[in-house]
Amino acid sequence: xxxxxxxxxxxxxxxxxxxxxxxxxxxxxxxxxxxxxxxxxxxxxxxxxxxxxxxxxxxxxxxxxxxxxxxxxxxxxxxxxxxxxxxxxxxxxxxxxxxxxxxxxxxxxxxxxxxxxxxxxxxxxxxxxxxxxxxxxxxxxxxxxxxxxxxxxxxxxxxxxxxxxxxxxxxxxxxxxxxxxxxxxxxxxxxxxxxxxxxxxxxxxxxxxxxxxxxxxxxxxxxxxxxxxxxxxxxxxxxxxxxxxxxxxxxxxxxxxxxxxxxxxxxxxxxxxxxxxxxxxxxxxxxxxxxxxxxxxxxxxxxxxxxxxxxxxxxxxxxxxxxxxxxxxxxxxxxxxxxxxxxxxxxxxxxxxxxxxxxxxxxxxxxxxxxxxxxxxxxxxxxxxxxxxxxxxxxxxxxxxxxxxxxxxxxxxxxxxxxxxxxxxxxxxxxxxxxxxxxxxxxxxxxxxxxxxxxxxxxxxxxxxxxxxxxxxxxxxxxxxxxxxxxxxxxxxxxxxxxxxxxxxxxxxxxxxxxxxxxxxxxx
Amino acid sequence: xxxxxxxxxxxxxxxxxxxxxxxxxxxxxxxxxxxxxxxxxxxxxxxxxxxxxxxxxxxxxxxxxxxxxxxxxxxxxxxxxxxxxxxxxxxxxxxxxxxxxxxxxxxxxxxxxxxxxxxxxxxxxxxxxxxxxxxxxxxxxxxxxxxxxxxxxxxxxxxxxxxxxxxxxxxxxxxxxxxxxxxxxxxxx
Numbered sequence: 001x002x003x004x005x006x007x008x009x010x011x012x013x014x015x016x017x018x019x020x021x022x023x024x025x026x027x028x029x030x031x032x033x034x035x036x037x038x039x040x041x042x043x044x045x046x047x048x049x050x051x052x053x054x055x056x057x058x059x060x061x062x063x064x065x066x067x068x069x070x071x072x073x074x075x076x077x078x079x080x081x082x083x084x085x086x087x088x089x090x091x092x093x094x095x096x097x098x099x100x101x102x103x104x105x106x107x108x109x110x111x112x113x114x115x116x117x118x119x120x121x122x123x124x125x126x127x128x129x130x131x132x133x134x135x136x137x138x139x140x141x142x143x144x145x146x147x148x149x150x151x152x153x154x155x156x157x158x159x160x161x162x163x164x165x166x167x168x169x170x171x172x173x174x175x176x177x178x179x180x181x182x183x184x185x186x187x188x189x190x191x192x193x194x195x196x197x198x199x200x201x202x203x204x205x206x207x208x209x210x211x212x213x214x215x216x217x218x219x220x221x222x223x224x225x226x227x228x229x230x231x232x233x234x235x236x237x238x239x240x241x242x243x244x245x246x247x248x249x250x251x252x253x254x255x256x257x258x259x260x261x262x263x264x265x266x267x268x269x270x271x272x273x274x275x276x277x278x279x280x281x282x283x284x285x286x287x288x289x290x291x292x293x294x295x296x297x298x299x300x301x302x303x304x305x306x307x308x309x310x311x312x313x314x315x316x317x318x319x320x321x322x323x324x325x326x327x328x329x330x331x332x333x334x335x336x337x338x339x340x341x342x343x344x345x346x347x348x349x350x351x352x353x354x355x356x357x358x359x360x361x362x363x364x365x366x367x368x369x370x371x372x373x374x375x376x377x378x379x380x381x382x383x384x385x386x387x388x389x390x391x392x393x394x395x396x397x398x399x400x401x402x403x404x405x406x407x408x409x410x411x412x413x414x415x416x417x418x419x420x421x422x423x424x425x426x427x428x429x430x431x432x433x434x435x436x437x438x439x440x441x442x443x444x445x446x447x448x449x450x451x452x453x454x455x456x457x458x459x460x461x462x463x464x465x466x467x468x469x470x471x472x473x474x475x476x477x478x479x480x481x482x483x484x485x486x487x488x489x490x491x492x493x494x495x496x497x498x499x500x501x502x503x504x505x506x507x508x509x510x511x512x513x514x515x516x517x518x519x520x521x522x523x524x
Numbered sequence: 525x526x527x528x529x530x531x532x533x534x535x536x537x538x539x540x541x542x543x544x545x546x547x548x549x550x551x552x553x554x555x556x557x558x559x560x561x562x563x564x565x566x567x568x569x570x571x572x573x574x575x576x577x578x579x580x581x582x583x584x585x586x587x588x589x590x591x592x593x594x595x596x597x598x599x600x601x602x603x604x605x606x607x608x609x610x611x612x613x614x615x616x617x618x619x620x621x622x623x624x625x626x627x628x629x630x631x632x633x634x635x636x637x638x639x640x641x642x643x644x645x646x647x648x649x650x651x652x653x654x655x656x657x658x659x660x661x662x663x664x665x666x667x668x669x670x671x672x673x674x675x676x677x678x679x680x681x682x683x684x685x686x687x688x689x690x691x692x693x694x695x696x697x698x699x700x701x702x703x704x705x706x707x708x709x710x711x712x713x
Binding site: 009010011012014015017018019022038039042043045046047049050052053054 | 546549646649650653668672673674675677678689690691692693694696697700701703704
């Protein structure tokens with residue numbers, strides 16, 4: 001029996017052994033004797049088993065000692081590292097210090113641990129090379145005992161995740177953040193560096209400047225390595241991982257394979273999911289799923305943005321997100337820059353309702369009836385003996401509300417100003433062409449007013465068709481179908497004696513269709 | 525695989541000592557005397573018994589996760605209660621810290637079906653050690669928890685337990701040997 005050997009060692013002798021084990025200085029004590037070796041094996045057995053729990057508990061209490069930094073305060077804890085805020089003792093500036101979690105290393109085999117350490121250092125060196133105003137700069141690398149660390153700029157603010165989770169943020173603001181981040185990501189992509197772990201948690205918004213900054217560049221592999229090896233719960237969620245990466249991860253290949261499957265387009269995918277998550281304020285994966293199940297969900301696309309329609313997100317943004325999160329990498333935006341461009345366009349889109357409140361209502365309630373009444377009136381006037389000039393006045397009455405709106409909607413952003421100018425040109429050209437057509441027909445068919453209008457209306461409809469085709473380029477693409485419809489209407493007008501009525505009805509319907517379907521009218 | 529209620533009840537009982545040791549290791553020595561680990565575990569297991577239908581449906585890993593999360597809530601509640609009672613001991617503890625430590629322990633001790641076999645084996649050994657801790661006399665158990673699970677030195681432990689360093693060394697040695705014996709017996713079964 002082991003217990004009976006106790007008698008051979010007194011408590012004082014045991015205290016000496018205990019201190020020797022603590023200090024690691026085991027030469028001065030005789031561990032070779034039977035009691036000594038038994039003592040040591042029991043100590044080591046219990047200590048090894050207790051080690052993971054000890055590191056988990058110990059890391060709560062005291063921050064590690066980092067050379068050059070004082071006043072370390074724990075700020076956040078990720079899958080791989082703990083982030084502290086520390087005062088740099090030379091510059092007297094607060095930096096963020098990310099330290100690899102000691103309990104991560106404690107639980108792994110020696111080889112894995114040294115590999116993880118090496119990788120952490122390599123990745124932080126990579127991150128240190130990246131410089132951009134929207135990327136959190138890395139200052140310094142080092143090692144505290146066994147744990148590697150790096151320091152970076154302390155960003156005073158919250159992550160996009162916290163900001164969008166706690167309160168609703170305007171889509172414009174979120175899109176602006178993601179646009180800037182996408183541009184930054186694009187720049188580093190061109191240097192051949194991939195981020196690999198873009199998610200709202202990694203995007204920090206500096207409070208004073210409202211500037212989004214992305215952190216943890218290139219550190220994804222580490223998180224992936226630790227989560228996949230441990231199959232564990234809390235480290236990096238796979239929710240933002242592209243399906244091709246999830247597939248590589250799930251097939252149980254090494255993390256190097258996952259890294260190899262990482263491309264520019266997998267970062268584009270993550271940017272798209274990040275945008276969706278920030279806009280909707282929830283995580284893309286369904287609740288109560290383990291990381292394994294989440295990975296499987298990502299592979300088959302069983303994610304909220306694929307299965308639910310979020311009415312809070314405008315259809316145009318939904319289209320952009322869908323293009324990012326396509327399961328086929330080839331159909332995504334080919335670069336992050338392209339995505340940024342699409343988002344910038346969305347930000348600059350004309351929003352007529354904002355520049356001129358109730359424009360949509362105006363189109364339905366005022367412009368459409370005016371056009372309809374003018375068409376009906378012209379038809380009536382042609383049947384009676386009304387002077388020609390009166391008829392022309394009624395014909396052109398429809399332009400009045402159109403140009404009145406243009407004049408009223410002056411205050412707009414840069415992109416919208418461009419659109420405004422374009423619309424002015426198109427509709428002013430429409431007016432000029434109509435007036436010159438009117439004059440030419442007036443000269444040709446001087447006394448025959450009936451014949452004059454029979455020709456004028458098809459001509460007018462053809463010009464309108466042209467105007468809508470011109471608008472379809474930079475505005476709602478549906479305008480080209482409106483253009484086609486007006487071409488058909490022009491032909492119909494030549495075949496019937498009811499051209500003015502037909503015009504009035506068609507114009508009124510067009511107004512209502514535009515007010516209902518053109519995005520720039522819908523979004524307030 | 526569905527278990528019967530009796531099997532689940534036995535399983536819960538089997539885990540009682542493991543949970544107590546964990547709770548004891550987690551509670552800072554400052555709380556001793558204010559919060560009792562075995563009460564918290566008792567409360568947790570009572571809750572488990574109330575939900576036994578639901579728990580019988582679960583596999584091993586989710587069952588353990590459920591227990592950890594229930595225990596976590598009870599520990600947090602107890603500490604919050606201490607705080608509202610304006611006890612000095614609770615002032616310096618951040619609730620978030622405790623939450624974190626539980627998350628990490630869960631990771632450590634929940635044996636996932638897909639884990640490599642060594643990890644499973646190690647987790648089983650750790651559970652066995654935690655269970656065996658509860659068979660020790662309380663002073664030996666406290667010494668081992670402070671020394672090995674909370675990482676204090678011999679000197680610190682002797683100050684905390686208010687006994688001499690030699691006495692602590694004796695407690696530790698006998699405690700560890702007893703643990704080793706218990707674990708070997710358990711394994712042999």
